[in-house]
Amino acid sequence: MTTKYLMIFSEIAEQIESGAISTHTLLPSENELKDRFCTSRETIRKALTLLSQKGYIQKIRGKGSLVIDRSKFDFPVSGLVSFKELAEKIGSRPRTIVNELSLLKPEGYIKQQLQLSNKDSVWKIMRTREIGGKKIILDKDYLNKKYVPELTKEICEDSIFDYLEKELNLSISFAKKEILVEEPSIEDRELLDLEGFHNVVVIKNYVYLDDASLFQYTESRHRPDKFRFVDFARRSHV
Numbered sequence: 667m668t669t670k671y672l673m674i675f676s677e678i679a680e681q682i683e684s685g686a687i688s689t690h691t692l693l694p695s696e697n698e699l700k701d702r703f704c705t706s707r708e709t710i711r712k713a714l715t716l717l718s719q720k721g722y723i724q725k726i727r728g729k730g731s732l733v734i735d736r737s738k739f740d741f742p743v744s745g746l747v748s749f750k751e752l753a754e755k756i757g758s759r760p761r762t763i764v765n766e767l768s769l770l771k772p773e774g775y776i777k778q779q780l781q782l783s784n785k786d787s788v789w790k791i792m793r794t795r796e797i798g799g800k801k802i803i804l805d806k807d808y809l810n811k812k813y814v815p816e817l818t819k820e821i822c823e824d825s826i827f828d829y830l831e832k833e834l835n836l837s838i839s840f841a842k843k844e845i846l847v848e849e850p851s852i853e854d855r856e857l858l859d860l861e862g863f864h865n866v867v868v869i870k871n872y873v874y875l876d877d878a879s880l881f882q883y884t885e886s887r888h889r890p891d892k893f894r895f896v897d898f899a900r901r902s903h904v
Contacts, residue, residue: 674703674713675720682722682733693723693731721891726862734891746841746873748827749795749805763801764822765857766792769811776808779872779883787811791822794857801859802889813881837876844870847890854887865890 681687694702699710714731717723723731749762772780772788780788788808795803807826809817813836821829830836846868850860860866866887873882 670703670705671709671712671716674699674705674710675716678713678717679720679722687733689733691733692729693733695730724862724891729862732862746838748825749803750825750828761796762823763794763796764791764819765794766790767817767819767822772808776883780808780810781880782810789814789817791817791826792857793822797892800889800892801857802892804854804857804887806885806887808883810881813875813879836881838873839876839878840874842872842874846870858887858889860889863889863891867893 678687678693682689687693693699693714696707696710696714699713700707703710714723714725717731718725722733724734726732749760768790769787770790771784772782772786776782776788776790777786780786782788788810791805791807791809793805793807794801795805809826814830814834817826817829827838831838847865848868849864850858850866854860854866858866867890869884869886869888871882871884871886872880873884874880
């Protein structure tokens with residue numbers, strides 16, 4: 667016998683998938699759902715929790731359960747892909763907002779990440795990526811000026827990788843990556859559309875040239891509902 671909360675979950679999920687319940691709308695309150703399905707509030711809460719876990723809704727404190735857009739973009743974990751290349755693959759027309767472009771002397775954390783000396787300088791670039799009218803990625807890039815003598819806002823609005831490879835003839839080879847889930851910072855909340863979201867997915871990239879020179883460190887901070895992080899793995903028999 668199917669548990670009642672699973673039946674409620676299945677019915678609401680089907681309505682969301684069919685479009686009978688639109689994205690970006692609030693579900694009825696727990697009391698209204700309780701009356702509609704003639705069940706207890708605890709059963710409704712279990713159904714809503716499952717809907718949240720399966721990515722159908724986002725519970726927003728003080729407002730209720732918001733139906734979220736389930737369309738996700740595949741983000742290749744093992745690949746080294748620029749945002750412009752990713753946007754072209756998904757057929758989207760994104761917008762890049764350059765929040766900061768500055769040349770500075772690295773201190774503390776960035777100096778350590780890029781293994782720099784006191785004589786080195788770095789470019790700091792902060793860019794918000796907007797897809798479908800929503801600001802969903804914050805990219806924070808740091809590039810060693812030794813390898814990138816000049817940068818402009820126009821280059822950063824288009825594609826830094828294109829500029830490095832086609833204009834500076836740098837041969838970008840590989841990257842080491844770390845993936846973390848963190849609470850949003852004040853900066854994240856200022857520059858991204860994060861209403862109702864309590865985490866961001868952070869991808870840290872350490873990018874190297876063909877000669878194994880580390881020249882770029884990036885933190886790419888993603889709103890969690892819009893990306894599916896994918897990879898391909900083959901078992902090696904030893």
